[in-house]
Amino acid sequence: AALDAMDGIADDGGAIDTSDVREARVRSAYMAWCKEYGKTVDEARFPTFSSNFLTMEAYAEENGREMVLNKYADCTEEEYRAL
Numbered sequence: 001a002a003l004d005a006m007d008g009i010a011d012d013g014g015a016i017d018t019s020d021v022r023e024a025r026v027r028s029a030y031m032a033w034c035k036e037y038g039k040t041v042d043e044a045r046f047p048t049f050s051s052n053f054l055t056m057e058a059y060a061e062e063n064g065r066e067m068v069l070n071k072y073a074d075c076t077e078e079e080y081r082a083l
Contacts, residue, residue, distance in 0.1 A: 026050045029069075037071045049074040 060067035
C-alpha cells in the first residue's frame with residue numbers, strides 16, 4: 001500500500017506529468033479507430049477525437065460502463081447534429 005501511495009509522485013516530490021502518456025494512449029486509440037472505420041488519420045480532426053475520447057472515457061469510468069467508440073467519435077457536436 002505504501003508504494004501505491006507514491007503513485008503519481010516524482011522523485012523530487014512533485015507530481016509526475018502524465019500528459020505525454022495520455023496523449024500517446026489517445027493517439028493510439030485514434031489510429032486504431034481510423035483503421036476500424038476506414039478513415040484517414042487527420043491531425044486536424046485529432047483534437048476533436050481526443051476531447052470526445054477523454055469525455056467518453058471519464059463518463060464510462062464514472063458510471064461503471066465499457067466505453068465503445070462509434071464512427072462519429074471525431075465529430076464536433078455541431079457536425080453530429082447536422083448529420
